[in-house]
Amino acid sequence: MAKVPIQFTLNGSEKAEFVEGGTTLLHALRDKTGDTSPKGGCHQGTCGACSVIIDGELRLSCLTLAETCSGTDIQTTSGLAEAGVLHPLQRAFLDAFATQCGFCTPGMIMAAKVLLDHTPNPSREDVVEALSGNICRCTGYEPIIQAVLTAARANSQNAA
Amino acid sequence: MELRKNYFADQRKDGLHEIGQPRPRLDSPGHVTGKTAYFADRNFPGMLHLKMVRSPHHHARIRSIDTSEAEKHPGVVKILTAKDVPHNVYTILILIQIGPEDETVLADGKVRWKGEAVVAVLAETERAAQEAAAKVKVDYEVLPAVFDMEEALKPGAPLVNEYHGQNYYLYDSGECRKVRFGDVEAGFAEADHILEQSYQSSPIEHAPTETTGCVVMPEGNDRFTCYTNTQAMFFTLDNASIILQMPGSKLHFVGGTVGGGFGGKVDVIVEPIAILGAKLTGRPVSFIYSREEEMQISSPRAAEKVVIKDGVMKDGRIVARKVTGYTDAGAYSRHSPYGAQKGAAHYPGPYTIPNVWIDTYCVYTNRTPSSAMRGFGVTIGDFALEVQMDKLARLIGMDPLEFRFINAYRDGDMKAHRQPTEGAALIECMQEASRAANWPVAEKYMAMSSYKKGA
Numbered sequence: 001m002a003k004v005p006i007q008f009t010l011n012g013s014e015k016a017e018f019v020e021g022g023t024t025l026l027h028a029l030r031d032k033t034g035d036t037s038p039k040g041g042c043h044q045g046t047c048g049a050c051s052v053i054i055d056g057e058l059r060l061s062c063l064t065l066a067e068t069c070s071g072t073d074i075q076t077t078s079g080l081a082e083a084g085v086l087h088p089l090q091r092a093f094l095d096a097f098a099t100q101c102g103f104c105t106p107g108m109i110m111a112a113k114v115l116l117d118h119t120p121n122p123s124r125e126d127v128v129e130a131l132s133g134n135i136c137r138c139t140g141y142e143p144i145i146q147a148v149l150t151a152a153r154a155n156s157q158n159a160a
Numbered sequence: 161m162e163l164r165k166n167y168f169a170d171q172r173k174d175g176l177h178e179i180g181q182p183r184p185r186l187d188s189p190g191h192v193t194g195k196t197a198y199f200a201d202r203n204f205p206g207m208l209h210l211k212m213v214r215s216p217h218h219h220a221r222i223r224s225i226d227t228s229e230a231e232k233h234p235g236v237v238k239i240l241t242a243k244d245v246p247h248n249v250y251t252i253l254i255l256i257q258i259g260p261e262d263e264t265v266l267a268d269g270k271v272r273w274k275g276e277a278v279v280a281v282l283a284e285t286e287r288a289a290q291e292a293a294a295k296v297k298v299d300y301e302v303l304p305a306v307f308d309m310e311e312a313l314k315p316g317a318p319l320v321n322e323y324h325g326q327n328y329y330l331y332d333s334g335e336c337r338k339v340r341f342g343d344v345e346a347g348f349a350e351a352d353h354i355l356e357q358s359y360q361s362s363p364i365e366h367a368p369t370e371t372t373g374c375v376v377m378p379e380g381n382d383r384f385t386c387y388t389n390t391q392a393m394f395f396t397l398d399n400a401s402i403i404l405q406m407p408g409s410k411l412h413f414v415g416g417t418v419g420g421g422f423g424g425k426v427d428v429i430v431e432p433i434a435i436l437g438a439k440l441t442g443r444p445v446s447f448i449y450s451r452e453e454e455m456q457i458s459s460p461r462a463a464e465k466v467v468i469k470d471g472v473m474k475d476g477r478i479v480a481r482k483v484t485g486y487t488d489a490g491a492y493s494r495h496s497p498y499g500a501q502k503g504a505a506h507y508p509g510p511y512t513i514p515n516v517w518i519d520t521y522c523v524y525t526n527r528t529p530s531s532a533m534r535g536f537g538v539t540i541g542d543f544a545l546e547v548q549m550d551k552l553a554r555l556i557g558m559d560p561l562e563f564r565f566i567n568a569y570r571d572g573d574m575k576a577h578r579q580p581t582e583g584a585a586l587i588e589c590m591q592e593a594s595r596a597a598n599w600p601v602a603e604k605y606m607a608m609s610s611y612k613k614g615a
Contacts, residue, residue: 030201030203031203034203035194036194036197036198036200037195039200039370041369041419043450044451047369047451049370076194077192077193077194078193081193089192090192094184094188094189095184097188099187099188100420101368101420101421102187102190102196103198103369103420105191105192105194106191106194109192135369136369137367137368137420137422
């Protein structure tokens with residue numbers, strides 16, 4: 001099958017890969033770049049575990065063709081901590097017991113990051129809406145919602 | 161977190177260092193950084209992908225299997241049928257002497273549920289495996305199927321599983337697990353009211369975010385490393401050892417990281433066939449359920465039917481309880497004989513009843529095999545029992561919470577399966593629930609204790 005060359009930035013690093021036509025970004029990230037933080041839960045765009053940020057927007061990598069991502073800037077949860085220091089969202093998820101099995105966590109954090117990037121002081125309803133595309137089967141969501149609200153407060157205190 | 165000090169104060173030390181303190185989970189840092197390694201995060205060069213050809217019928221004889229077209233499909237490396245599996249007929253609980261072996265790794269001559277694995281296809285890519293699987297031709301003779309437990313128990317019903325010989329699990333106690341305590345008929349004769357009700361549940365899927373699967377690597381030392389999300393590492397290792405007729409020392413299982421299980425990952429389904437594929441090809445093998453397979457193929461919680469007949473006095477005492485429970489195992493045992501047995505011990509509920517009669521059946525039907533899920537054998541029973549308790553309270557015009565205080569088991573009470581009650585806390589839980597829910601009960605109930613005076 002014909003291979004397609006793609007180049008993109010992943011968490012600040014330049015990447016160049018050859019993928020087969022029709023390869024999803026999820027498979028390209030996991031199998032080609034070795035970044036396994038996006039998870040494959042349903043491969044049909046319903047669970048949100050594969051969520052990544054492409055050019056600042058939240059995207060489902062299982063429904064995104066890798067060949068459409070050339071020239072984009074892609075962020076995943078594995079690139080969020082800087083120099084070993086956790087991002088406020090990661091810290092808040094830890095402190096609020098917002099992870100159990102952890103499989104949905106990287107996607108949740110991506111969805112939460114896009115929310116906070118656009119809406120630094122979200123309401124509870126904003127958080128619920130922003131996470132509505134991400135399924136968690138363990139926590140019952142409440143600790144996750146609290147973690148996102150806590151991270152937003154921490155961000156705004158740092159900014160002040 | 162709030163710990164109430166007024167209950168069982170004499171049994172508990174204060175000033176504990178760990179209990180009552182929030183402690184960080186050790187696995188959370190990996191989860192929030194995306195570093196936690198789930199089985200599917202292992203990717204090896206040359207890895208093959210396994211896809212199953214599955215039965216489209218609920219019950220059918222297999223006349224023939226033709227894999228010739230599939231073998232020619234580009235990228236196909238190996239196709240496995242029943243004859244390739246060293247010990248093809250197994251049952252998970254054989255490890256604790258709960259037999260007979262009743263399930264095939266790959267169907268041999270017959271399929272007993274829609275979705276049963278018939279042929280395994282190993283190919284260079286997931287897509288090639290999927291496309292080749294669609295080219296396998298299986299000639300079926302469709303047989304009458306049975307989906308209802310009571311129908312399955314009737315004479316003349318289609319026989320689901322020949323390894324059992326009848327459509328129920330044969331316990332050492334006979335066709336069902338039995339609990340006999342006191343004289344249930346005398347209890348009914350004495351009762352002011354009798355209420356018989358029937359409760360039914362559907363199968364429930366766990367729907368973990370991470371689907372069931374494993375990745376197997378053949379090692380240079382003739383061993384196989386199996387990265388798996390099983391919830392039952394040693395059950396899986398030992399059953400794989402039996403199925404593959406391979407000493408356990410050849411098998412290295414790596415796991416413990418499970419992306420949600422809830423009981424849905426305790427069966428031994430993906431690992432043996434993936435290890436066999438790795439053995440016969442000498443290459444790493446990945447076998448991961450699609451979301452559709454997770455929903456349709458993985459074991460759900462069993463459908464259950466619970467028939468409860470209670471005799472109750474006007475003063476609130478339950479004097480007799482007769483329960484007939486049915487657990488729908490589907491086509492194979494897996495963990496269901498154990499679930500039905502748990503139900504037998506559980507059905508009196510946390511109540512002291514002097515006359516109890518319980519029969520629980522583990523029934524075979526042509527439905528998806530059921531297995532473990534969070535409190536299987538007791539959860540549906542609890543639903544039925546507590547709805548029944550509310551109905552009984554209404555029948556005699558009593559507050560439902562006070563009715564439960566009257567019947568609550570207390571330390572020293574003999575349970576129907578003849579285990580004396582120890583460490584009961586139902587009364588105290590209900591007292592706290594009464595306060596928390598602002599559902600007041602008479603002062604005499606708030607003064608009760610799980611300890612009996614003089615005990």
